[in-house]
Amino acid sequence: MITTTPDALGVSGLTAGYGRFDVIHDISLRVARGEAVALLGPNGAGKTTILRAIMGMLRHKHGTIRIDANDISGLPAHKIARGHVALVPEGRRLFLNQTVEDNLRLGGLHLRGDRAATERLLSSVFELFPVVERYRTRPATALSGGEQQMVAIGRMMMSDPKLMLLDEPSLGLAPLAIQDMARALITLRERGQSILLVEQRVDLALQVCDRVYVVNGGRIVRESAASEIDAAGRELIDAYLG
Numbered sequence: 163m164i165t166t167t168p169d170a171l172g173v174s175g176l177t178a179g180y181g182r183f184d185v186i187h188d189i190s191l192r193v194a195r196g197e198a199v200a201l202l203g204p205n206g207a208g209k210t211t212i213l214r215a216i217m218g219m220l221r222h223k224h225g226t227i228r229i230d231a232n233d234i235s236g237l238p239a240h241k242i243a244r245g246h247v248a249l250v251p252e253g254r255r256l257f258l259n260q261t262v263e264d265n266l267r268l269g270g271l272h273l274r275g276d277r278a279a280t281e282r283l284l285s286s287v288f289e290l291f292p293v294v295e296r297y298r299t300r301p302a303t304a305l306s307g308g309e310q311q312m313v314a315i316g317r318m319m320m321s322d323p324k325l326m327l328l329d330e331p332s333l334g335l336a337p338l339a340i341q342d343m344a345r346a347l348i349t350l351r352e353r354g355q356s357i358l359l360v361e362q363r364v365d366l367a368l369q370v371c372d373r374v375y376v377v378n379g380g381r382i383v384r385e386s387a388a389s390e391i392d393a394a395g396r397e398l399i400d401a402y403l404g
């Protein structure tokens with residue numbers, strides 16, 4: 163008997179927008195289990211809107227969203243966040259006056275005090291980001307942008323999600339911090355984490371991801387395996403990104 167593993171994410175025919183205006187149209191995409199996939203596209207293309215619709219933060223008009231074969235299309239955002247999907251939003255949104263550790267523990271609230279599970283997840287964050295462990299008692303505001311991004315990714319890891327969504331994690335970071343973050347994402351993927359990454363930096367997306375979708379004008383206009391993107395393909399993507 164052939165058994166197929168369900169995709170971590172399957173989006174089909176998704177149309178959504180703000181008020182009466184549709185911003186994304188008939189979006190279909192998938193992230194296989196353990197795969198890292200990028201959404202590339204210019205400003206205003208609709209990438210963040212796709213992430214918001216997946217998270218249930220935005221009601222969609224048409225289409226279905228499946229996580230691990232479960233249809234989550236109608237679920238409210240707080241149910242989708244609970245163990246299904248975690249989002250690192252653009253700008254990170256940490257509680258800057260709280261300690262690094264408190265920010266991380268907030269990501270594990272759904273564990274409802276299960277100490278063993280919380281400590282296991284905290285250890286895996288500290289293993290990936292030793293600097294986060296070193297600064298665990300400091301207020302988040304005392305950390306650099308790159309370190310704060312690590313805390314934001316760590317907070318997402320604390321919810322042990324089936325799928326991680328990241329919205330432009332490289333934004334505003336220095337080149338060295340971007341490289342650190344890329345390495346962390348590659349390690350997460352190697353650990354089997356499924357990832358959907360919104361990026362404007364094509365080099366970062368190709369370094370981290372197995373596949374890319376190009377979004378333009380609210381539609382998917384191209385899909386490629388990262389390994390198949392040669393110089394000409396790269397030029398085409400750069401042209402879309404302006």
Ligand SMILES: Nc1ncnc2c1ncn2[C@@H]1O[C@H](COP(=O)(O)OP(=O)(O)OP(=O)(O)O)[C@@H](O)[C@H]1O
Binds near residue numbers: 185204207210
């Ligand atoms: N809350 C909102 N209300 C109305 N329109 C919105 C809202 N948020 C975004 N839009 C519009 O939806 C379109 C897509 O925006 P979106 O943020 O999804 O694009 P993006 O590809 O993520 O771009 P960026 O890289 O600039 O974040 C834009 O035209 C934007 O002006």
